[in-house]
Amino acid sequence: MERELPDGLSADQLPEHVAFIMDGNGRWAKKRVMNRVKGHEKGAGAVRTVVESCTKFGIPYLTLYAFSTENWQRPKKEVDALMGLLTRFLRNEKAQLVKNGVRLTAIGELHRLPEEVRRELDLAMEATRHNERLTLCLALSYGSRSELVAAVQGIADEVSQGRLRAADVDEEMVSQHLFTRGIPDPDLVIRTSGEMRLSNFLLWQCAYSEIFFTETLWPDFNESEFASILMDFQARERRYGKVLQS
Template structure:
């Protein structure tokens, strides 16, 4: 089914977040080394980023490397960091052609220096692009993000910069890595796993969750369009009744 033609362009999710899962299992199924799955996964990233921008999605956040991923074998982590740097160098042209602004969230200071340098350079070159914001979650963990926000707010309360009675949801939002992004409307996870894995826990409070069996390297534009089409078929009530909508 051609899902793109079925999508209502007036009701697109403003912010899509994706847990890109299944690179290793894809490689294993092909009797290949895990690195080949990650390499194929980067090609999927390009296809999905371009398709999202073309469709009119304003914000796309990809879970690229979690805080827990540092616990993977050292050689695999090193390979992933090299792949990140090489991909950024290759994709700068794609970002510019599609008017895509690159952003990041997470403990970026934990990345290798060359990866930090390349990220900053691509973000600088794309900072004025307006069509879509692509956010890479790197060395990211939602619990760490929330913990850091609490610490920063506590310091401001201690220094009389914030009154504790004035703390509300907007206060917390303004101290998260995603302070410049809207809440997530649609969260997609590939590979059949049905868990959030410490990803944007605060920001997905009212997101529609979509799980697919498709492994990330095989995730196509039509798979993305199917997720959006099915998202549009759901009733988002935000605590209200159907009759109130």
């Protein structure tokens, strides 16, 4: 399918994988004297926007930090509302994901999610598993440190059972034991709302990612700003620790 690129974007310099730390839903609601849940509901619209933008631009991988392991510590009422919103999103967006060629996957401690969420997630992933236009990865009940601990435990278990030598452990092997195995590392990480930290998100995978922080609150994020950030990305020199030849 032909790409639809805004003026100024080069098709051959687009990132293969963009990851978002979606932040600012609560502040968006507070500014409008609304319940925080209203901010999360409004934020679902920005999710649709970036998914549609990636399919239009031809970006093949998109990861959204939707719910962290730390988010379980929020008030139960808010957590329950978020889980309900996630359930409705998965149920209501499934047909559109299929139509647009989006394959849904998820990473994190998924066993901690409520049964209804897991059921809708499984149904959406099954319905979209053959799609190839965009892989949408939802980070749910996700924390990078717990992911790394699980990877180390898995490798240690293989060593203890004699299936692997400690000397064989390298960066590629660690990557293959992460939740994200099979997904390329993000080229670009975007965080909204002005906060300047990764907040336990893809710490191994983001070693050489370009990072962009925007003051825009997540519910206000739109395709125009996304295109502007991608133009900024295309203007950067990615050296990976090397010196580029002039």
